[in-house]
Amino acid sequence: MIELKPEAMIGKGLHRECYIHPENPNRCIKVVVLRGEEETRREQAYYKFLQKRQISWEMLPQFYGVEPTSMGPGAVFDLVRDTDGNVGKTFEHYFESSELTTQNLQGLLESLRALKKYLFHYNIITMSIKPKNIIYQRQDDKTGTAVIIDNIGNSDAIPIGSYSRYFGKIKMVRKWDKFVALLKKDYPDNHPLQAQIVAKLSD
Template sequence: MGFISLDKAGLIGKGSSRFCYQHPSDRCKCIKIQKNPALNITSEEVKHYRKFIRRGISWEMVARYHETVLTDQGPGAVFDMPRDFDGNVSRTLHHYLLSDESNSRIAVIMASALMDLKRYLLKQNIIIRELKPENLVWCRAGECHGRFILADGIGNNQFISVATYLKRFGRRVINRKWATFERDLRELYSGSSFSGTLLLYL
């Protein structure tokens, strides 16, 4: 693929280290641009995605990496863009935790989907740098059901990387990261009744 101009592409979101743009020629993909190229976050992440490709993992709950392209904002990594059944870009768990529209019924449904995600991570041995509500996208397949897709945070930041290759070590890392995720839900969203209901069913 040639040079891609992002001047007219929609800026979908901003993370702590990257900008996320709508792919200008494919509404089902996005392009992530690193704010500080010297950090090498994207290139390190892509190494893990390429390992997933070689392993032939299921992409059911991870946004698939496609390629790295050159843009007018620098190198960009192309990923799937999760969309809801109505065509809208899927929202993060963080959005629902802060939304006044969220309710206990949706929280119970999401709690079940989060447990599905945990089982998926363990089965596929997908090691994560960090598991945050901002990185989890709720992809609605209907008004009252859907699945979570991990859109960021992939990588192994352990001192010893053996967990990437051996499931018994990977299980320990994933369970530890999940415990931190639940603690963050409890502490960072302490004023959210939605978070409280979610935690009751995890």
């Protein structure tokens, strides 16, 4: 059994806590702490589905299965680290500060545009897309990669979008537009974000 120590925790969402894997610094373990069983089931089912397809994992952490931990079943994923070795920070972190947005403007914009292309190219279906669920894997002042760490999968009763590129695209155009609308609504005072990023994410 893997012992998860409080000091190894790197993040916490509504349902789960995320820890550095004690045996592998490039992996993390997520444990459910509050009513996340359904989300976890959907996520793991969707990962299984993606693993059968030949997708690239460049902007999605790989999933390595479930291991028993001191906090219950732990789902093991790639841990996203910046080029300097630090654990990557979310887009929420960058967008909460106009200074950080300005300093990393080009990489934040280009990585989100690349993420959009990637999701459409591989027909990857997500639930709602939120800045707190995307890590900006920073490379340097001008470059980085957007990695989506949470809320992928399809909750439709009949998930046609997962099997049909045509319907998948219709679905994901809506999700992406909602993401852009959310950035407008949640960060009205971040001027570089609104003028230099949001305005260029819709095409």
